Amino acid sequence: MFEAMRSRRAARRITPGDGRPLKRFRWWQLPYRSLFYLQLPDGDGGKAVYAVDVGRGQDQTSAKAKADLYLDGRHHARSRLPAAFPVPGGTVEVRLSNFGLRRCHYVTAEGTQQLLVPDRDSAEGRRAHLDRAHPVLSRWIGALSMASLVVALVVLGTQLAEQVSEVPAVAERIGVFTTPVHPPAWCNVVLTLVTLAASTERALRLRYSRLLDGAAGGHSGVAQRFTQGSRLPRPRPVHPARRGSRRR
Numbered sequence: 001m002f003e004a005m006r007s008r009r010a011a012r013r014i015t016p017g018d019g020r021p022l023k024r025f026r027w028w029q030l031p032y033r034s035l036f037y038l039q040l041p042d043g044d045g046g047k048a049v050y051a052v053d054v055g056r057g058q059d060q061t062s063a064k065a066k067a068d069l070y071l072d073g074r075h076h077a078r079s080r081l082p083a084a085f086p087v088p089g090g091t092v093e094v095r096l097s098n099f100g101l102r103r104c105h106y107v108t109a110e111g112t113q114q115l116l117v118p119d120r121d122s123a124e125g126r127r128a129h130l131d132r133a134h135p136v137l138s139r140w141i142g143a144l145s146m147a148s149l150v151v152a153l154v155v156l157g158t159q160l161a162e163q164v165s166e167v168p169a170v171a172e173r174i175g176v177f178t179t180p181v182h183p184p185a186w187c188n189v190v191l192t193l194v195t196l197a198a199s200t201e202r203a204l205r206l207r208y209s210r211l212l213d214g215a216a217g218g219h220s221g222v223a224q225r226f227t228q229g230s231r232l233p234r235p236r237p238v239h240p241a242r243r244g245s246r247r248r
Contacts, residue, residue, distance in 0.1 A: 010084035010091075017068070017075035022051055025121040032056050034124055036104045036116035040088050048072060050087055052094055052104055052116060056203075060096045067094045092116070097213060099196070100124075100203030115206060127204040142205070145198035149212040152195040155183070 025035050034054050042048040051070040058065040058081065065081040069092065077085055082103075083094040090108040094101075101124070106114045118124035131138040158179040164170055165177040183191070199213045207213075 010079070010082075011086070013080040013083065014085065015078050017070075017077050020075045022053065022070040022073050022075070025119045027121065030123050033122065034101050034104070035119035035122050036124070037119065038087070038092065038106050038114075038116045040106075043088070048088075050076075050085075050092065052085075052092060054081075054094055054096070054101070054104075056096070056100045058096060065096070097199075097203055097208050099199040099213065101206055102203070102208045104206060124204050124206070127201075131205075141201065142207075145201045146212070148194050148198040149202075149209075152191060152198075153212060155181075155191060 025033065032055055034052075034056055036052045038050040038052075039047045040050065049072055051073075052067060053070065054067040060081045063080060067079055067081055067083040067085075068075060069077040069079070069083075069085045079085060079094075081094065081096055083092075085092040085094075087106070090106055093103050093105050093107055095103040104116045106116060108114075118128055120126075120129065130141075158181070161177050162179045165174065202208065202213060
């Protein structure tokens, strides 16, 4: 039932294409454009080539965030994000994250999933080529990205715990937590830049974790507050003798 409701909502977001030709990928589009391909049988013994063209950096919650579907080089359909384009045998699902693409998969009616093939000139295509040409180096880069996000998550957790424990109501019950490490402002800035780079690298491989990549976006805000030396606002304490007092 929920899957049917989801499919109906996705169908309402789709509009027919205008038939314009698909533009080839240019090198200067690396920072903001993603292009993926999918080959499916066309029913006549041949192959139909679908292409998904989507701009990175869009706000997926905005009605202006769009993804375009091309069929054999011609504009076939457009959908607001997140998108689910119906194609023979299943759907093509497209979803963004804060750092790039989160999903660009062909999902069959049986539930199997297949990642679409990125254009070789796109950022995702270049990252896939690195993985094929230098698999050991690719694994090391992936491990470094994962480690960076784990460190950022630990730092973010301790900083938030310290801020929350300074609230008087919390401090009275469990005491004040003091983080064992107080990195300087420049260290927070460097850590933020590293985590953003790590999440962007993972997005090029369409890897996403709500815990790790989601925390990377939150870490930048916390780092900015610590850089500026701010803390959570402390509520005004209430004197015990005034609790329960009433106006007369």
